[in-house]
Amino acid sequence: MAALVMQVNGFQFQGKVYIALDEGSDYYRIYGEKDGTTKEYHHDIAFDELGDVLDLMIETGGMTKEEYQAKVKDFVCNILKINIAT
Numbered sequence: 001m002a003a004l005v006m007q008v009n010g011f012q013f014q015g016k017v018y019i020a021l022d023e024g025s026d027y028y029r030i031y032g033e034k035d036g037t038t039k040e041y042h043h044d045i046a047f048d049e050l051g052d053v054l055d056l057m058i059e060t061g062g063m064t065k066e067e068y069q070a071k072v073k074d075f076v077c078n079i080l081k082i083n084i085a086t
Helices: 047-060 065-085
Strands: 003-009 014-022 027-034 037-045
Touching: 014 047, 027 047, 037 047
Parallel strands: none
Antiparallel strands: 003 014, 014 027, 027 037
């Protein structure tokens, strides 16, 4: 089965993400590889659900919009502090 492979560095998942089309069912499967171990995270995903499923898996993990924005703000502020201090 052919797959699209992406290296990601999100808040919830860091590693390789594989998106594969199950041609028999016309649905997608998403696999994650971290520390040399690959496991299936999601299956039977329609094309119009891919963006939301990937966002939950890689970045937001079910956080509310406000929680996610606060996490991004903290992350950016920490980066700026490091860059200003050096």
